[in-house]
Amino acid sequence: MSMRRLLVYVILIAGAVSFIYPFLWMGSISLRPISEFQDLGLFSENFTLANYQAVFDRIPIGRALINSCFIAGTVTCSVIFFSSLVGYSLAKLQFKGQGAIMAIVMISMMIPGQLTLIPLYQLIVYFGWADSYLGLIVPSLMSGLGILIFRQTFMTIPYELMEAARMEGASEFQILRKIFWPLAKPAIVTIGILTFMGSWNEVLWPMIVVHEKAMMTLPQMVVLFTKGGESGGQFGIEMAANMMLVLPIIISYCFFQKYFVEALASSGIKG
Amino acid sequence: MEGLELKNLEKHYSGNEHPTIRQLSAKFKPGEFVVLVGPSGCGKSTVLRMIAGLVPVSHGAINLDGQDITNVESNLRNISMVFQNYALFPHMNVYENLAFGMRIRKEPARKIEKTVTDAAKILHLQDLLDKKPGALSGGQRQRVALGRAFVRKPKVILFDEPLSNLDAQLRIEMRQEILKFHEQCGAISIYVTHDQHEAMTMADRVVILNQGVACQTGTPEEVYNNPVDQFVAGFVGSLPMNFIHGRAILQEGRSFFQLGSYKIDLSHICTDYHLDCSKNFGGLILGVRPEDIYLDEHYSHAVAPSPKMAAQVKMVEYLGDSTIVHLEGDMGSFTSRFNKDLRVRKSEILNCVFDLKKLHLFTEEGNTLPD
Numbered sequence: 001m002s003m004r005r006l007l008v009y010v011i012l013i014a015g016a017v018s019f020i021y022p023f024l025w026m027g028s029i030s031l032r033p034i035s036e037f038q039d040l041g042l043f044s045e046n047f048t049l050a051n052y053q054a055v056f057d058r059i060p061i062g063r064a065l066i067n068s069c070f071i072a073g074t075v076t077c078s079v080i081f082f083s084s085l086v087g088y089s090l091a092k093l094q095f096k097g098q099g100a101i102m103a104i105v106m107i108s109m110m111i112p113g114q115l116t117l118i119p120l121y122q123l124i125v126y127f128g129w130a131d132s133y134l135g136l137i138v139p140s141l142m143s144g145l146g147i148l149i150f151r152q153t154f155m156t157i158p159y160e161l162m163e164a165a166r167m168e169g170a171s172e173f174q175i176l177r178k179i180f181w182p183l184a185k186p187a188i189v190t191i192g193i194l195t196f197m198g199s200w201n202e203v204l205w206p207m208i209v210v211h212e213k214a215m216m217t218l219p220q221m222v223v224l225f226t227k228g229g230e231s232g233g234q235f236g237i238e239m240a241a242n243m244m245l246v247l248p249i250i251i252s253y254c255f256f257q258k259y260f261v262e263a264l265a266s267s268g269i270k271g
Numbered sequence: 272m273e274g275l276e277l278k279n280l281e282k283h284y285s286g287n288e289h290p291t292i293r294q295l296s297a298k299f300k301p302g303e304f305v306v307l308v309g310p311s312g313c314g315k316s317t318v319l320r321m322i323a324g325l326v327p328v329s330h331g332a333i334n335l336d337g338q339d340i341t342n343v344e345s346n347l348r349n350i351s352m353v354f355q356n357y358a359l360f361p362h363m364n365v366y367e368n369l370a371f372g373m374r375i376r377k378e379p380a381r382k383i384e385k386t387v388t389d390a391a392k393i394l395h396l397q398d399l400l401d402k403k404p405g406a407l408s409g410g411q412r413q414r415v416a417l418g419r420a421f422v423r424k425p426k427v428i429l430f431d432e433p434l435s436n437l438d439a440q441l442r443i444e445m446r447q448e449i450l451k452f453h454e455q456c457g458a459i460s461i462y463v464t465h466d467q468h469e470a471m472t473m474a475d476r477v478v479i480l481n482q483g484v485a486c487q488t489g490t491p492e493e494v495y496n497n498p499v500d501q502f503v504a505g506f507v508g509s510l511p512m513n514f515i516h517g518r519a520i521l522q523e524g525r526s527f528f529q530l531g532s533y534k535i536d537l538s539h540i541c542t543d544y545h546l547d548c549s550k551n552f553g554g555l556i557l558g559v560r561p562e563d564i565y566l567d568e569h570y571s572h573a574v575a576p577s578p579k580m581a582a583q584v585k586m587v588e589y590l591g592d593s594t595i596v597h598l599e600g601d602m603g604s605f606t607s608r609f610n611k612d613l614r615v616r617k618s619e620i621l622n623c624v625f626d627l628k629k630l631h632l633f634t635e636e637g638n639t640l641p642d
């Protein structure tokens with residue numbers, strides 16, 4: 001191996017380690033007693049689940065986990081379903097106002113979410129959805145990015161497949177369900193992961209609409225726990241709570257990674 | 272009426288100045304194999320899609336077995352279509368592709384299995400039922416597409432240039448397969464192609480379309496031997512017909528085609544109006560097929576030879592079964608198809624004759640001379 005190549009590898013490995021080490025250390029410290037929190041190494045002879053036990057004892061994190069799973073799951077399914085409906089009609093059907101709808105979708109992606117927080121909150125209060133699942137779910141039922149990715153993916157599917165299905169008697173929804181969805185698996189997985197991650201990691205919106213502990217999401221709970229003082233400043237317990245927050249995302253990413261990369265590469269959209 | 276009837280069919284696309292299809296009328300008898308043929312953009316696929324119900328009809332009517340189906344949904348017309356790129360569902364295996372329509376129509380599982388198995392047997396697809404379209408060759412995909420049309424037991428099967436994606440050898444094989452399939456189906460088959468060779472070899476009847484208008488309908492022999500206009504004459508035939516522009520003259524009570532000093536007696540082709548044609552048609556176009564040109568010393572007794580004319584060989588194409596020779600003489604440039612044994616060289620001077628009985632005459636506008 002030439003010196004130059006060796007140097008490249010050293011730089012790349014150093015870069016990779018600088019990214020992954022803090023995460024590994026977080027995992028490690030979450031499994032170690034409080035006395036070791038200043039140790040920057042990854043290994044210890046005293047690994048324990050006590051920190052996780054403490055998190056469960058001090059806050060209703062189990063409930064928050066269920067809330068987050070339910071909300072992120074519902075939002076993800078809804079975004080996939082509704083965005084694919086809109087994406088299908090924009091890509092394959094012809095109707096008046098199609099261009100205007102596409103423009104609205106694009107514009108919706110350009111407006112920062114923070115700008116719409118207040119009007120959205122007023123609406124939620126008006127409907128009486130504060131401190132409820134509806135308040136957390138309804139504003140995220142559809143996504144501009146999802147529509148865009150579905151539209152681009154569906155545009156690559158030949159019209160002849162639709163026409164062949166139509167001649168056999170398939171309705172537009174059957175065409176979507178039986179032909180377009182199976183052919184758009186990478187796009188569905190991509191949108192699924194992006195939406196799930198976005199919904200799972202959302203802190204600001206739950207902080208605004210939810211105040212009851214029983215309705216809180218996991219990240220909201222973890223932020224309140226670590227920053228609000230309930231953790232008592234104990235580093236290991238805070239790290240345990242953080243680990244519980246990120247693990248589902250990492251596991252799902254590992255599982256769907258192949259489709260995810262494939263779809264992002266084919267749709268030309270960068271994460 | 273039994274069969275399919277198109278009555279004054281028209282298609283206007285918004286934004287287009289002229290209609291894509293104009294006043295198209297045609298009748299198709301049960302069991303008939305009809306080919307719609309024409310150059311690219313002539314509207315033949317639009318006709319097919321109107322029959323299929325995939326494109327709405329602007330004016331006119333489509334009747335199937337006496338019933339008006341012009342505005343009937345495509346799935347209720349009992350018409351199947353074989354698409355140009357086969358339109359097989361790539362995520363389904365062959366069995367599922369064949370069963371798709373029946374599953375949509377919620378037919379009983381036992382019936383689906385029997386129909387698909389029978390179709391697979393007829394089309395030799397038994398060993399491929401578990402495979403997905405991506406794992407099949409072009410010919411196999413074509414057979415699956417035929418199978419999907421077959422399982423529906425339709426009254427009409429539409430073929431939209433189904434062989435255009437195949438190589439030359441496979442095309443010849445698949446032509447036979449499609450004709451065999453047509454016989455087994457017993458339905459009306461309407462086949463669209465831009466390849467006149469495909470049309471002539473497959474069709475019971477040919478409909479020749481040009482710029483949205485049906486120029487001529489007839490058997491391959493009829494359209495080949497008696498083209499109604501210069502377009503049809505030029506379109507039909509594996510080598511285009513030669514057209515020579517000249518004028519009609521009258522001499523001693525007989526009419527002649529004249530170009531420079533070269534004259535051809537027209538009595539073989541327009542005996543009914545020797546004199547009239549000369550009076551009415553100053554300019555004439557003489558049409559002669561490459562296979563109706565002979566070397567002076569090589570024509571048989573069956574040929575009624577024109578006066579000799581000298582022409583220089585410009586290019587020779589040896590095809591194995593025949594030799595194509597591009598010539599240039601006093602009559603301008605023309606192409607002839609000679610016997611495969613003929614050996615000629617570039618720049619050689621040949622004496623050629625036309626078979627007077629096989630000549631075609633057109634007015635300067637490209638129409639045939641009136642009877």
